[in-house]
Amino acid sequence: MGKPLTGRKVLLIALAFFGIVIAVNVTMAVKAVKTFPGLEVSNSYVASQTFDADRAAQEKLGWVVEPTYDRGVLSLVIRDKGGLPARVATLNALVGRTTMASEDVEPEFSFSGGIFSAPVALAPGAWLIHLDAVAHDGTKFRQRIDLFVDK
Structure with a gap:
């Protein structure tokens, strides 16, 4: 029938599973940081102060x-x-x-x-x-x- 499932085997299975999950998460995080082009604006609050007026002027150009x-x-x-x-x-x-x-x-x-x-x-x-x-x-x-x- 095979070898019995022991505590050691369960530990190795759990470590392998979580090791793969952690490795994938680290890989994805590194790729996300490397490909992020940066911020659109340095201060979103300051940019929001003139947003409506800027948009209206731009739309007026047509x-x-x-x-x-x-x-x-x-x-x-x-x-x-x-x-x-x-x-x-x-x-x-x-x-x-x-x-x-x-x-x-x-x-x-x-x-x-x-x-x-x-x-x-x-x-x-x-x-x-x-x-x-x-x-x-x-x-x-x-x-x-x-x-x-x-x-």
Whole structure:
């Protein structure tokens, strides 16, 4: 029939079980800390004080952003309420993966024909664009844009 279940075997089974659970938890915690890109704002209370006014000003602009990625070129078309190219004074973007900062890039955009474009190598998969722009009247425009790269 086999050997009897002794106290020693039960202890070894329990130690092996909890050892595996602890090892998995430590591994997951290390991976979470390594891939965390950081804080969005240094002080959420201070950021909340102007949030409603900033959002209202941004919504008043009525800008719509359309991203495309083709053959190593990231393009952003920014249109105003009337569907015309928006009057953008400055444009900065951070392009990265949603879960880790190791592949983050800040492309240098050029403007031509109503399109902001920049050469950037993006591997297939999900990407997130953190767009920071300023209108000619000084209104700040911030938006997070999801981008999926096929090939």
